[in-house]
Amino acid sequence: MSEVEVLKPDRPVxxxxxxxxxxxxxxxxxxxxxxxxxxxxxxxxxxxxxPGLDEDTVTIALEAARNALARAGDxxxxxxxxxxxxxxxxxxxxxxxxxxxxxAIGATPATQAGDWEFACKAGTEAFQAAVGFVGSGMARYAFxxxxxxxxxxxxxxxxxxxxxxxxxxxxxxxxxxLAVIEASYSYVTDTPDFWRRAHQHYPSHGxxxxxxxxxxxxxxxxxxxxxxxxxTRPEDYTYAVFHQPNLKFPRTVARRLGFTPEQIAPxxxxxxxxxxxxxxxxxxxxAVLDxxxxxxRILLVSFGSGAGSDAISLRVTDAIDERRxxxxxxxxxxxxxxxxxxxxxxxxxxxxxxx
Amino acid sequence: xxxxxxxxxRHQRYQLQGEVCEKCGSLIFPPRDVCPECEAxxxxxxxxSGRGEVYSYTTVYxxxxxxxxxxxxxxxxxxxEEGPMVTAQLTDVDAEQVEIGMPVEMxxxxxxxxxxxxxxxxGYKFRPVLRRTRG
Numbered sequence: 160m161s162e163v164e165v166l167k168p169d170r171p172v173x174x175x176x177x178x179x180x181x182x183x184x185x186x187x188x189x190x191x192x193x194x195x196x197x198x199x200x201x202x203x204x205x206x207x208x209x210p211g212l213d214e215d216t217v218t219i220a221l222e223a224a225r226n227a228l229a230r231a232g233d234x235x236x237x238x239x240x241x242x243x244x245x246x247x248x249x250x251x252x253x254x255x256x257x258x259x260x261x262x263a264i265g266a267t268p269a270t271q272a273g274d275w276e277f278a279c280k281a282g283t284e285a286f287q288a289a290v291g292f293v294g295s296g297m298a299r300y301a302f303x304x305x306x307x308x309x310x311x312x313x314x315x316x317x318x319x320x321x322x323x324x325x326x327x328x329x330x331x332x333x334x335x336x337l338a339v340i341e342a343s344y345s346y347v348t349d350t351p352d353f354w355r356r357a358h359q360h361y362p363s364h365g366x367x368x369x370x371x372x373x374x375x376x377x378x379x380x381x382x383x384x385x386x387x388x389x390x391t392r393p394e395d396y397t398y399a400v401f402h403q404p405n406l407k408f409p410r411t412v413a414r415r416l417g418f419t420p421e422q423i424a425p426x427x428x429x430x431x432x433x434x435x436x437x438x439x440x441x442x443x444x445x446a447v448l449d450x451x452x453x454x455x456r457i458l459l460v461s462f463g464s465g466a467g468s469d470a471i472s473l474r475v476t477d478a479i480d481e482r483r484x485x486x487x488x489x490x491x492x493x494x495x496x497x498x499x500x501x502x503x504x505x506x507x508x509x510x511x512x513x514x
Numbered sequence: 515x516x517x518x519x520x521x522x523x524r525h526q527r528y529q530l531q532g533e534v535c536e537k538c539g540s541l542i543f544p545p546r547d548v549c550p551e552c553e554a555x556x557x558x559x560x561x562x563s564g565r566g567e568v569y570s571y572t573t574v575y576x577x578x579x580x581x582x583x584x585x586x587x588x589x590x591x592x593x594x595e596e597g598p599m600v601t602a603q604l605t606d607v608d609a610e611q612v613e614i615g616m617p618v619e620m621x622x623x624x625x626x627x628x629x630x631x632x633x634x635x636x637g638y639k640f641r642p643v644l645r646r647t648r649g
Contacts (some may be wrong), residue, residue, distance in 0.1 A: 183606045212584055213623035214606055217636060221622050259636060263528035263622055300524055491646050497608075512584070 162170035165342035165388045166287065168294020173336020174473070175300065176329040176482070178226025180219050181432050181492035184209040186504045188319045194501045195314035203405040207322035207433025209499065210308045212325065212456070212507055215250045217259050221307035223327035223438075224264055226486035231329050236265040239329070240474035241289060242272050242297030245281025245437040247355070247362075248308045249274050260304065266330035271301075278353060279402055280463020281305060282326065282493045283436040287469055289330040290340055300331045307436035312359070312511065318508065320405055322433025328439035337478040338448065338457070340471060344385035346377050347467030354465065364464075372406070373466045378402065378412050381468035382460045389472060393417040396472075397455035400426035400443040404434045418458075423452055431493055437463075446489040520635055525559070527637035528619055532598065534560040541597040564620030566594040566640070580626050581604045588612055592640050606641040617643045 164240050188202035191463045210219070224242075228234060242261035249256045257272040263364035271292075275281040282305020290299035306325030352373035355362040365373075378401060386392065393399070399418045401409040406429055413423045426443035435442055440461040447457055455475040462468045505511060524532040532543030537554035541562070546585040571590040574581075581587070588604040592611070604612060605623055618640035625637040 211606060211623075213603075213625075213639065215624060215634075217634075218621070218623050261529075262524060263636075265529065486646050489647050491644060494647070495606075495644060509583075 164348075165344050165385060165440075167342050168290055170294050170296060170339070171333030171339060172290045172294045172330055173333040173339040173376070173476070174233025174328050174448075175331035175335050176227040176229070177337075177445050177448055178223045178228075178230060178327045178486050179442050179489040179492060180226070180306075181229070181321050181435075181442070181489070182208050182210045182219070183497050184215055184497050184507065185213060185496050185498050186501070187498055190285070190317045190501045192221040194320070203316070203319050203407070204430045204433060206431065206498070207320055208324055209507055210323040211506055214246070215308055216246045216248050216306045216466050217250055217256050219308070219323060219325035219328065220244050220246075220256060220304045221260050222259055222308065223325040224302060224304055227327040227329045228264060229486040230482045231331075232482070232485070234329065237269060238299040238476070238492040239266040239302060239308075240270050240455055241301035242266050242270055242290050242304075242308060243275055243285035243302060243385060245275035245277065245283075245285045246305070246307050247278055247281065247436055248310065249277065266302070277467065279404070279434070279436045280461045280467055280469060282441045283469040283471070284463070286328060286330070286441070286471070287343060287345065289328070290343065293330045293332070295510070299349035300329055303328045303330060305437035305439075305441045307438055309434065309436040310361055313505075315361070317362070317364070320429070320434040322435050324333060324432055324435035324438045324442050326438045326445050328441070335478075336476055337482050338451075338473045338475045341456075341474055342385065343469060343471040344381055344388065345467060345469045346381040346384060348377070350466035351376075352464045352466055365447055368417045369464070373464060374402070374408050374462050375412055375415070377466050377468040378460050378462050379415060381470035382416050382458065383468040385472060386458075391456075391472065393422070395456055396422060396458045398422050398425060398447045398451065399458040399460070400440050400447055401460050402440045403427060403429035403443060404439070406430050414457045428489070428493065442489060448475070448479065449488040449490065451475045451481060453479060453480060457475070517633065520633065521645045527625075528622055530562040530564055530638055531564060532560050534558050541596045541598060543594065543600060562594055562596055562598075564591045564638075565643075566600070566618055568604075568612060568614055568616045568618060569593045569599060569614050570614060571604065588642065590618070592618055600638075604641065605639040611642070619643050
């Protein structure tokens, strides 16, 4: 690979507050198998989270953002100059999710607001932009949120894993932060592994093509590009979080990059909540921050189909200890769990034709 | 509800924003610009914490128009910790789990949607206080 330059803001930037949200309902993968494969075949995860009838990307993003604000403490809402929500399931085709979230958290009217779209990388794309917005001095604080209520064609491989959840990050000055952004690097190509055309209910994907040329190629190059440029190695990181569409992919990519199962275990939530798409790696990071200690280094690598990865290197500060318990931990949401059957799932996902 | 009406109520619906009476100190929700206790003008915004408890409740099996897709659902009178009583749906709870005195917290959820083409209205509902392992 040619020599790469990492992304680094002029002014040091960090995470001032973070928050997660996972809906209450769970669809066991066995239920999908019962309905669609006669109960045969291996399932990619144990169960996935399912949104309630009154939940969507707006409500999920909002609760995650409120948790981030609770952790951040006394932040002047007028100083939040961007509210950016990445998702592939915005409730409106035209009308921003982010204006609703910004209004509800009191960040309006002197703020940027926009919805980001890059499959499962939309959240970290917004995160990178927020780091730049704060790091350039244009904003004191900026919100980057990944949230989704992901769709899957009934019976498809993705029906087992397409889930709902959100993670919100309030970026701000490094000296107010609970984790500082050391550097980041993004790796993007035009790779058609997964897509959804306009007005289609369900996405399409390239089956096995979603693996090597897509997920593995982009995550590996983003992670290696960042670590080579920074001069870091896997053993320098206490934790690593990778995009998690199923259990197998993140475990495999971690092993190939030289990370141990122990380094990825705290942020590997997919077995219990599924693939939360734009929130997937970002919600893994919330679970890591829930248990990280000052001085820990964390490597986060997202993946979005289409395709690309953002690799971000973070260092946790002393502020983590007093802020962590100002909001519910991600495990508190995962522990709140009501299993449902496939028929109830179909109702909650509005798959029945009512008129 | 008209577009303008929905828009006008967004702060009270998204944030539980009511008013405080500068004369007698009463906290008012929903906002009505006149203090129900002392009848003085009251226009100073006050954002409620969202914490409260169930004062009474009922489960709706035959919903009014616009709420058919949500039935059955439970509606409660919630006594906010600051005093006012609010009528709202409960969410993320099974009807048989609801009890008078149950601590609840405000969340923002979809209240209604005008079919597939109209606007989506968001507002407050209440859920059982999330059980936390620490903090």
